[in-house]
Amino acid sequence: MSGSKTYEDEVKQKSREKQREFIKNNLLIKKRTKDIRVVCFPGAEVDGEEAIEVKEVYDKLGIPRENIIGLEANLERAERLQRVDLGIVVKPQMDLDFFSKTDKKFDIISLDYTGYRDEAKWQALHQIAGNQLLDGHGILATNYSAKRESRKNQGQMVALQLDSFVNNKNMDGGEDIISELAEAYENGDKLDLSELRDNLIERTLMIMRMGKSALFPIDILSTHPFHEGIQKEMERIERETREKGLDGDSNFMFKNRYESGMGNKGVSHFHSFSNRSANMEALAYHIGKANNISANLSNFFVHYLVDMDMRAQFPRSVERYSYTSNKNTNMEMDLMAFTPASFIYRAINNEVFYDPKNGKIRVLRMKGGKLLREADKIYAGKHMEIPERIYLGSSFVHPGKNKKKKNEINGRGLEVISKDGAVDLLKSGVEPKEIMECYSGFSINQLAAYKAHYVTMGKEYTSDK
Numbered sequence: 001m002s003g004s005k006t007y008e009d010e011v012k013q014k015s016r017e018k019q020r021e022f023i024k025n026n027l028l029i030k031k032r033t034k035d036i037r038v039v040c041f042p043g044a045e046v047d048g049e050e051a052i053e054v055k056e057v058y059d060k061l062g063i064p065r066e067n068i069i070g071l072e073a074n075l076e077r078a079e080r081l082q083r084v085d086l087g088i089v090v091k092p093q094m095d096l097d098f099f100s101k102t103d104k105k106f107d108i109i110s111l112d113y114t115g116y117r118d119e120a121k122w123q124a125l126h127q128i129a130g131n132q133l134l135d136g137h138g139i140l141a142t143n144y145s146a147k148r149e150s151r152k153n154q155g156q157m158v159a160l161q162l163d164s165f166v167n168n169k170n171m172d173g174g175e176d177i178i179s180e181l182a183e184a185y186e187n188g189d190k191l192d193l194s195e196l197r198d199n200l201i202e203r204t205l206m207i208m209r210m211g212k213s214a215l216f217p218i219d220i221l222s223t224h225p226f227h228e229g230i231q232k233e234m235e236r237i238e239r240e241t242r243e244k245g246l247d248g249d250s251n252f253m254f255k256n257r258y259e260s261g262m263g264n265k266g267v268s269h270f271h272s273f274s275n276r277s278a279n280m281e282a283l284a285y286h287i288g289k290a291n292n293i294s295a296n297l298s299n300f301f302v303h304y305l306v307d308m309d310m311r312a313q314f315p316r317s318v319e320r321y322s323y324t325s326n327k328n329t330n331m332e333m334d335l336m337a338f339t340p341a342s343f344i345y346r347a348i349n350n351e352v353f354y355d356p357k358n359g360k361i362r363v364l365r366m367k368g369g370k371l372l373r374e375a376d377k378i379y380a381g382k383h384m385e386i387p388e389r390i391y392l393g394s395s396f397v398h399p400g401k402n403k404k405k406k407n408e409i410n411g412r413g414l415e416v417i418s419k420d421g422a423v424d425l426l427k428s429g430v431e432p433k434e435i436m437e438c439y440s441g442f443s444i445n446q447l448a449a450y451k452a453h454y455v456t457m458g459k460e461y462t463s464d465k
């Protein structure tokens with residue numbers, strides 16, 4: 001064995017076991033292993049340690065290697081993976097490039113990133129949902145480093161959360177805290193984002209719920225008589241805000257939003273949410289009138305039509321873990337299994353039909369009472385409580401010591417970072433100055449030299465531990 005730290009990361013190994021169990025409990029009950037298709041980052045940090053995820057997760061479950069696509073953006077690692085010829089398909093590509101172009105579908109999409117959530121990682125999720133790359137009942141696994149995002153990314157995180165409050169009427173409490181964070185960000189103050197970061201799974205789930213509409217417009221919403229009027233009004237508001245600018249939280253969200261890949265009408269653009277809810281309300285009004293039914297029932301029909309049109313995916317099972325890797329990086333892993341809209345609405349799918357020409361809803365055999373009972377069941381199937389994150393432990397060993405320490409603290413009250421950890425952060429775009437402010441262990445000159453070597457000049461970094 002090479003003695004490198006990657007293989008000896010026992011807590012990372014624990015996380016792979018959690019992932020394996022999750023797949024076993026949530027997917028293998030639904031599908032034969034030989035039919036399961038996977039895309040993942042197998043990893044190949046050093047010789048002899050290629051594709052540990054494949055060996056520890058998919059091999060042990062009996063998923064055939066030829067069903068696995070391994071993405072690797074680092075060309076040297078990709079070559080290493082190819083050289084060992086494991087029988088998986090290796091794509092030397094960034095995930096975002098792959099997800100933007102592929103026409104393949106997967107039962108498992110496993111995104112075991114090295115860095116934190118940034119714009120490209122959000123965009124990758126939009127491509128997955130928008131292009132419907134995850135099978136309706138599939139599993140999405142994400143793993144991000146959970147600390148010390150760049151300042152720009154911190155702004156995006158706060159904007160995302162503000163945006164979720166503005167657009168999700170079911171979320172209550174905590175708006176003031178987020179607004180305060182936005183203000184602190186504008187003032188250049190230091191932010192404590194631990195709780196907010198932990199909640200970002202809500203955004204991931206929201207993107208999966210958007211389905212196709214994470215990238216494309218929702219056709220059904222243009223089938224009511226008020227559509228043109230709403231369109232004109234939205235354009236007027238858009239023009240006006242461009243001239244006058246926005247105030248307060250809206251301005252903050254606009255300035256700090258991430259680009260989803262949908263351009264100016266992207267879902268992270270708050271106008272697209274207003275646009276959607278205005279059109280949903282108008283469609284509900286139209287259906288209510290055309291069928292002479294209650295507002296509740298017409299709302300239910302609109303959600304049915306929109307969820308089906310978007311091909312929304314709803315979480316059916318979620319597990320969340322965190323751990324401190326042997327590079328002293330805190331990682332947050334989310335395991336999510338989904339149910340497609342077509343399954344959630346299966347009781348009424350072949351029962352309820354909408355005629356866009358006149359707004360009429362035709363219910364075949366189901367009587368009113370039964371329909372309302374089904375509506376309650378459907379509502380329950382769309383919502384789930386997100387469980388707390390479970391800490392799996394730490395495998396960080398302080399350099400020069402053989403004793404394991406959790407979140408080592410030094411004289412400046414800062415955690416010690418390893419060289420591996422520092423290089424990872426530099427490669428993810430974090431500046432040496434920011435690393436200095438948050439961690440101890442290296443001088444600014446050392447960090448600047450690492451940045452010059454491993455980022456600017458692109459020299460391959462090999463762990464020297």
Ligand SMILES: C[S@@+](CC[C@H](N)C(=O)[O-])C[C@H]1O[C@@H](n2cnc3c(N)ncnc32)[C@H](O)[C@@H]1O
Nearest residue numbers: 041042043052053071072073074093094095112
């Ligand atoms: C954390 S490692 C994977 C470890 C592996 N899953 C395991 O269990 O041992 C992440 C790997 O994916 C590559 N990678 C990171 N971000 C990527 C991206 N956006 N697209 C493609 N490859 C990426 C990194 O170079 C690295 O080799």
